[in-house]
Amino acid sequence: SSVDARDIQLRGPRRSRTVAFTLVGDGDRRVRLELPLIENRLVVTGGGREVRRPVVRMEVCVAGFQGPIEVTLNDRTRVDYRVLLGRNLLEGRFIVDVARSLTARPACPVAR
Numbered sequence: 001s002s003v004d005a006r007d008i009q010l011r012g013p014r015r016s017r018t019v020a021f022t023l024v025g026d027g028d029r030r031v032r033l034e035l036p037l038i039e040n041r042l043v044v045t046g047g048g049r050e051v052r053r054p055v056v057r058m059e060v061c062v063a064g065f066q067g068p069i070e071v072t073l074n075d076r077t078r079v080d081y082r083v084l085l086g087r088n089l090l091e092g093r094f095i096v097d098v099a100r101s102l103t104a105r106p107a108c109p110v111a112r
Contacts, residue, residue, distance in 0.1 A: 001060075001089050002043075004082035005073035006030075008054060010037065019054045021073055024082060043072055046079075061108030065093055 005021040012018050017037040022030050035056040043053055053072040060069055062085065069089050076082055090096060097103070 001069055001071045001086040002053075002074050002076065002084040003058070003071050004076035006075055008073050008075075010054065019056055019073065026082075038070060041072060060089065062089065063094065063104030064107035065089075066108060 004024045006024060008019060008021045010017055011020055011034070018034050019037045020032070020034040022032050024030055035058070038055040038057060040052045041055045042050055044050055053074055055070050055072050057068050058071050059067065060071075076084075
């Protein structure tokens with residue numbers, strides 16, 4: 001899973017690093033967060049390049065599931081969606097029909 005994050009900054013000593021970043025949402029709503037760094041993970045981009053991205057644990061709510069998942073932080077300005085849901089969230093919880101989109105109804109508390 002990956003979320004649209006800007007101004008990503010690693011902070012602190014190596015053993016207790018945090019990541020400060022700006023989370024970008026609908027209507028360009030922005031929230032500044034700082035979370036513990038889990039690791040810098042090697043990921044393969046849609047274009048086939050290997051890059052290292054910071055990983056944090058975030059609480060998410062998707063189609064009635066609410067819980068923590070690991071997400072990579074990446075500037076997703078050039079892609080269609082601000083959030084990419086990966087197997088770590090979908091596996092064992094959802095059935096995916098690739099021929100359809102936006103089929104789940106919102107079933108989570110409203111964020112403030």
